[in-house]
Amino acid sequence: MEYKKEIFKAYDIRGVYPEEINEEVIQKVALAYLNLLSKKCRKPANELKVAVGRDNRLSSEPLAKEVIQTFLKYGVRVIDLDLVSVNDIYFAVGHYQFDGGLMITASHNPPEYGGCKMVIFNYGDNTINFVSGQEIYGELKVFNPDSFQLASGDLVKKDIRDDHLKHILSFVDFGKIQSFKIVVDTGNGMNGLLVPKIFETIKVDFIPLFQELDGKFPNRPPNPLSEGASDKAGNKIKETSSDFGIIFDVDGDRMFLIDEKGQLIRGDMVLLLLAKSILAKQPGAGIAYNLICSKAVPELITKWGGRPIRSEVGYRHLARHMKEKNGLMSGEVSGHFAFKDNYYADSSFIAMVLALETISTDGRKLSEIIKDYQLYKRGDEINLQVDNIETKLAIIRNSYRNNIKDEIDGITVEFSDWWFNIRPSNTEPLLRITVEAQSKAALKKHQQEILDIINHK
Numbered sequence: 001m002e003y004k005k006e007i008f009k010a011y012d013i014r015g016v017y018p019e020e021i022n023e024e025v026i027q028k029v030a031l032a033y034l035n036l037l038s039k040k041c042r043k044p045a046n047e048l049k050v051a052v053g054r055d056n057r058l059s060s061e062p063l064a065k066e067v068i069q070t071f072l073k074y075g076v077r078v079i080d081l082d083l084v085s086v087n088d089i090y091f092a093v094g095h096y097q098f099d100g101g102l103m104i105t106a107s108h109n110p111p112e113y114g115g116c117k118m119v120i121f122n123y124g125d126n127t128i129n130f131v132s133g134q135e136i137y138g139e140l141k142v143f144n145p146d147s148f149q150l151a152s153g154d155l156v157k158k159d160i161r162d163d164h165l166k167h168i169l170s171f172v173d174f175g176k177i178q179s180f181k182i183v184v185d186t187g188n189g190m191n192g193l194l195v196p197k198i199f200e201t202i203k204v205d206f207i208p209l210f211q212e213l214d215g216k217f218p219n220r221p222p223n224p225l226s227e228g229a230s231d232k233a234g235n236k237i238k239e240t241s242s243d244f245g246i247i248f249d250v251d252g253d254r255m256f257l258i259d260e261k262g263q264l265i266r267g268d269m270v271l272l273l274l275a276k277s278i279l280a281k282q283p284g285a286g287i288a289y290n291l292i293c294s295k296a297v298p299e300l301i302t303k304w305g306g307r308p309i310r311s312e313v314g315y316r317h318l319a320r321h322m323k324e325k326n327g328l329m330s331g332e333v334s335g336h337f338a339f340k341d342n343y344y345a346d347s348s349f350i351a352m353v354l355a356l357e358t359i360s361t362d363g364r365k366l367s368e369i370i371k372d373y374q375l376y377k378r379g380d381e382i383n384l385q386v387d388n389i390e391t392k393l394a395i396i397r398n399s400y401r402n403n404i405k406d407e408i409d410g411i412t413v414e415f416s417d418w419w420f421n422i423r424p425s426n427t428e429p430l431l432r433i434t435v436e437a438q439s440k441a442a443l444k445k446h447q448q449e450i451l452d453i454i455n456h457k
Helices: 023-041 060-073 086-096 133-142 161-169 195-202 231-240 267-281 296-303 315-324 348-362 366-371 389-399 440-454
Strands: 013-016 049-054 077-083 100-104 113-122 127-131 154-157 181-185 205-209 244-248 255-258 286-290 307-311 327-331 337-339 382-385 404-406 411-414 418-424 430-437
Touching (some): 023 100, 023 127, 060 100, 060 113, 060 154, 077 086, 086 100, 086 113, 086 127, 086 161, 161 195, 161 348, 181 231, 195 205, 205 231, 231 244, 255 267, 255 348, 267 296, 267 348, 267 366, 286 296, 286 315, 296 307, 307 327, 315 327, 315 337, 337 348, 382 440, 389 411, 389 418, 389 440, 430 440
Parallel strands (some): 049 100, 077 154, 181 244, 286 327
Antiparallel strands (some): 013 113, 100 113, 113 127, 244 255, 404 411, 411 418
16 A cells, blocks of 8 residues: 555654555554664664554554554564553653654544654663654655564563653652642543542642543544633633643643633743743753744743743754753643653643642732733734745745844744744645734734735735
C-alpha cells in the first residue's frame, strides 16, 4: 500500500484509519523510525531499547500491536507501557534513558484518526529530541528495509505510574497547595488514568468529568480549543461552586484552566501563571514563549525578573530555544508547556501542579489573578483559506515593510500601539493571523484592515 504524503505532519503522523493509516502503513513508519533511531544512537537495531505506548482510540491497539511486532522482529527490546498519555512516554524515555519512544496517538484529532508521535533520547545532554512526521517521510524515501537483519527481540511490560508521580510532585511544595474544589475534564482520554493519583496525593477535592476511557470521545470534542469543548466543564464549575477547572486534550499533553465563572483561559495567560511560580523560586530564569503570545508575556516576565525567550510557533521550536538559551520552561497559546527538568519535553501534569501552587500562593480567585495579566486585547486566531500563500504574504510584506519586526515564523509587524503576525499553516492551505491592540475597537479595526489588504479591498 502506498502512503499519502499529507499524513506526515510537521510534528507527528496523523491520518484517517484505516484509509490513510493502517497496519501496513504503520509497519513502514516503524521501520523508518527504527532506521533513524539506529543512526542517531549509533547502535544496530538489536541493541536498541524503545518504549511503546498507546492512547485509547479504537485504532490504537491494532496499530501498537503492529509496531511492537515489527520492532521485535529485528531484535529491539520493547518496553510496552500499554495505555498511557504522551506525558508518560516522554517521562519514561527521559527517566529510564530508553533510546527512543513511540506513542500511538492522533493527538487531539477526531476519533476516526490514528497516528503516532516519536522521540529519541539524546545521551549527550540527557534530553529528548522530537521526531517529525516529515523526517520519517524523508527516511522512507532513502532507506531499504531489507538492510535490517532479522533477530529475536524481547518484550517487557512496565508500569511507570509511581515513578512518574514522584517526578511530577518534585516540581512543587504540595504542602502549600490549598484544598481546592476543582472540576477536571479529561475528555474520556488518557489523563483520566493518572490525574486521580495526583489529587489523592495532594489532597485536592476534584470533580471528574468524562474520566472513563472511551475512544469514541462521546462527550466533547477531543481538542479543548474546539468551539463548545469547554462548555460542560464551565457549567459544572458554576453548578458546583468550584474554585476553577482544568481541561486536557485527549492524548494528554495540553492543559487549559477554566476560571470560576466558567471562562476558558488562553494558554499564554496560563504560561504567565506558571512563569510566576518558576521565577519566585529561580529568579532570572529563562522562559520561552512563541511569537503569537500576548505582548504581556515578555513584558511581565521581564518585570518579574525573568528572561523572555522568543520562539517560532511549535513545541519542537520552543524546546530548541530553551536548550540554546538555557531556559527553564516554555509555553504556547495552544496549551503546550515544557520544562528543562522534564528533559525539555511537554508535561500537562507538571503544568497543572505548578498552576495549583501559584493560585494557592496568590489567594485570589483565578479570574482576578488572570485579569492582572491581560494588559492588551488579543484577538482569536483568524484562519484564512487562500489560493496562493506566498502571493498574499508578499502583499503584506510590501504594505507593512517599514514596520516588520522579523520573519522567523511568517511575518510579524509591530507598531507602538498594536502588532500582528501572519504565518502559513504547517498542514493546510491556510494563513493564520494573530492581532493584538490596546482596545477592542482598535483590535477589530486592525483585523479588518489586514483582511482588506489581503483581499485587495
